[in-house]
Amino acid sequence: MKRLYKLAICMFILAMTHTVAFADDWGLHFPTGGEPPQGNATVEYLAQFGAYYIGNPSENVIYLTFDAGYENDLTAGILDTLKKHQVPAAFFLVGTYIRDNPELVLRMVEEGHIIANHTMSHPDMTKLTEKAAFAKELEQVEDHYRNVTGQEIPRFYRPPSGVYNEANLKLAQELGYHTIFWSSTYKDWDNKNQPSQEEAFSKLMPRTHPGAIVLLHNTAKINALILDELLTRYKDMGYKLESLNHLIGQS
Numbered sequence: 001m002k003r004l005y006k007l008a009i010c011m012f013i014l015a016m017t018h019t020v021a022f023a024d025d026w027g028l029h030f031p032t033g034g035e036p037p038q039g040n041a042t043v044e045y046l047a048q049f050g051a052y053y054i055g056n057p058s059e060n061v062i063y064l065t066f067d068a069g070y071e072n073d074l075t076a077g078i079l080d081t082l083k084k085h086q087v088p089a090a091f092f093l094v095g096t097y098i099r100d101n102p103e104l105v106l107r108m109v110e111e112g113h114i115i116a117n118h119t120m121s122h123p124d125m126t127k128l129t130e131k132a133a134f135a136k137e138l139e140q141v142e143d144h145y146r147n148v149t150g151q152e153i154p155r156f157y158r159p160p161s162g163v164y165n166e167a168n169l170k171l172a173q174e175l176g177y178h179t180i181f182w183s184s185t186y187k188d189w190d191n192k193n194q195p196s197q198e199e200a201f202s203k204l205m206p207r208t209h210p211g212a213i214v215l216l217h218n219t220a221k222i223n224a225l226i227l228d229e230l231l232t233r234y235k236d237m238g239y240k241l242e243s244l245n246h247l248i249g250q251s
Contacts, residue, residue: 024126026053026162026181033206037183046179049169053181055211055247062239063213063247064089065182067158069122071101072191072219078227079107085231088243089113090180091218092158095120098144105148114244115149116156117141117177126165134171156180156244178248182215184208194222197229204230208237213247 028037039046039053046052055061064082068075068091082089091108093115098105108115119125120140128134138157145153157177159168164179172179186203187195195203200222204214216223234241 024163024165026159026164028183028185030207034209036209036211037207039181039183046169046181049166049173049179050177050248051169051172051179051181052213052247054183054213057209057211060210060239061242061246062208062211062234063244064216064241065092065116065158065180065213065244066090066216066218067092067118068097068218069094069118070097070219071104072221074221074224075101075104075218076107077224078218079104079111079113081224081227081231082113083111084228085235085241087231087241090116090156090244092116092118092156092180093141094118094122095141095144098141098148102148105145109149109151112243114154114156115145116158116180116244117153118158119160122160124161124163125159125168126163129167131171131174134168135175138172138175138177154244178244180213180244182213184212185215188220188222189217191219191221194220197222197226200226201230201233205233208234208239210239 027040030037036054036057043054055063064087066089091113105115117138119137121137123137125134125137128137142153145151155177157172158180162181169179184204184207186200188200231241
């Protein structure tokens, strides 16, 4: 019986290791309020590929990121609030957003925000098994960014919907990108069913932790409403909001 029990434990550990290493849909488990969550891949595993879902858990820093698939007449107000608080953010933009909103993109850059790569057409990147097809989704965004700004896009990439696999992590790394997931978010993307301010804070605040990478959507009206107070609360809790360049150790 003892042998069978030990064998079962070993098989369970191997199964869990396999799940962590080869998960293809980013997810989080929040064990305790204020504590870092557990991702379905470990910090150590992701680090092999220059990928992150959380910063230093001993540093009172938060990284604010927005995913932007389209414009919903809210981004200018979000930028106003970020400017008021002197907070840098990273905007993960799809290629069509950059193409169709050059004024907003230029404003983001001029005000010190990072524009990051969220692919050209927001596909399931795990279905692009050929390097050329994977690269095309990122390179088209690079082209639009270069056309609008005259600069090269910062090398941060977020898989659409957080869907990924190990091959994608490797390909992104080969193309010079850091893959960025998140460690704090909430259901803000459904414009037909937006949470109240109370509901938003009840989700976001317990999920605040050192090194948090916060994911919000620029199209969510609730985020435009709460951002001023959210940033104030973060600062009152002793957190500093930093750029993703700080996350990877750049100046």
